[in-house]
Amino acid sequence: MTSSAAPLFSLAGKKGLILGVANDRSIAWGCTKLFRELGADVVATCLNEKARKYVQPLTDAVGVDLLNCDVEEPGQLEAAVAHAVDKFGQIDFLIHSIAWAPLADLHGQVVDSSRDGFARAMSVSCHSFAEVAKLCAPHMPAGGSMLSMTYLGSGEVVPNYGVMGPVKAALESLVRYMAMELGPQNIRVHAVSPGPILTRAASGIAEFDQLLSINRDKAPLKRLVTLEEIAQLSAFLCMDAACGMSGQTIYVDGGVHAMD
Template identity: 75%
Template sequence: MTLNTSTFSLAGKKGLILGVANESSIAWGCTQLMHQLGAELVVSCLNDKARRFVEPLTQPIGVELVTCNVEEEGELEAAVQHAIARMGQLDFVIHSIAWAPLADLHGNVIDSSSDGFSRAMAVSCHSFARLAKLCAPHMPNGGSMLSMTYLGADEAVPHYGLMGPVKAALESLTRYMAMELGEQGIRVHAVSPGPILTRASSGIASFDDLMANAVAKSPLKRLVTLTEIANLCAFLCTDASSGMTGQTIYVDAGCHAMA
């Protein structure tokens, strides 16, 4: 067998990454690495307030930045249209956005409001399906679509609350999207990192305890790094992962495998 090292490259690939918030966000880790690996990128942040923190990151490396609040009508469509206008097509898409109202996130799931649950589902889950519908026609060579999930989708994790059922729905959505888009050569995965301190995770109550428990439980006895998460995402966006789709893939120092 002859190893084709080009299958591990992102040179010439074109990608859209949603959800850069600051230098600690998973979306930014992916942006940095994929840019270094040769991909052309358009990335999004939430709004003009977020742009003040994100633009100093993207501007020096020449990555195009747009704003996109998926709750605002037309903004997701505009972000995708901008990416297509700039790059012509897409080879991969990364959905790294999640949100729930704090009152619902910090309370018991049985006490969650209908509006809060619906908004959390719309932002954190259904927007991935919307994104796929918009992007798939512009992926003539197939490619990858990634979302971000967490162990709380599969297990009841203290303090994760409302986001557990929402992420469970996202993982199920990932499998159905993989089935529906497979004939187009589009591969769909949910990446499940271990706990990492990001702007989104800072809204979870007792997050320090959650991280400490993950360290104690995991075989590697540590948390994963932003770079390790980005490494997995980059691999899933290369041709080297062409035989994989429909999976929830953990990068959590082995925490998910321990009882």
């Protein structure tokens, strides 16, 4: 590889915002840790003070500012973006790793979901990506990357995934429209679709252990993916090497998406 090509595969000097760190198993933390190792500067968020006691030691250890950010609370998303802009002067990447639905709606049938619960799941898990993108885009003068996290249940029925299936389908559609709208600003938008891993959010899905076992058996690689592998894909998509890609849902699931 020539020296001129090396910066394409680096995050050195890039600055960004990562939303949704919950603990040391969360996808947002995996991204935060790897992005720092690859030279990026990061501001991260967690939900609230309850989450902070688990997250603060992690972010402190890698030199990352941590803010509370509940996207349902007015002004908190704006404050997180403003802090990143004040600290860095610009934003090169955004990672949106937030998903939530009321347990009653998540564990029930989609046809039984409440109007309020469905709307809140859509607002937190999907529309908040559009909201934060609107806030970040003016501070990406050289363009950049915006990623959100989805799942296979968006495009096919996964037992017990329930209301999150339609919500993630909407998120993937949102990604395509955002890619079209933000493309002229050289902003690339993707959905990353990991295989199931044991995160706090996933623990709310009924019979999740069975889902892990099914995915392990079904995957061509005959194993589950790791937090590190999800972070590695996310890091690549935020590198200049991925500059020709936008509007995609990209799987990191051991190949499960390719199977019947």
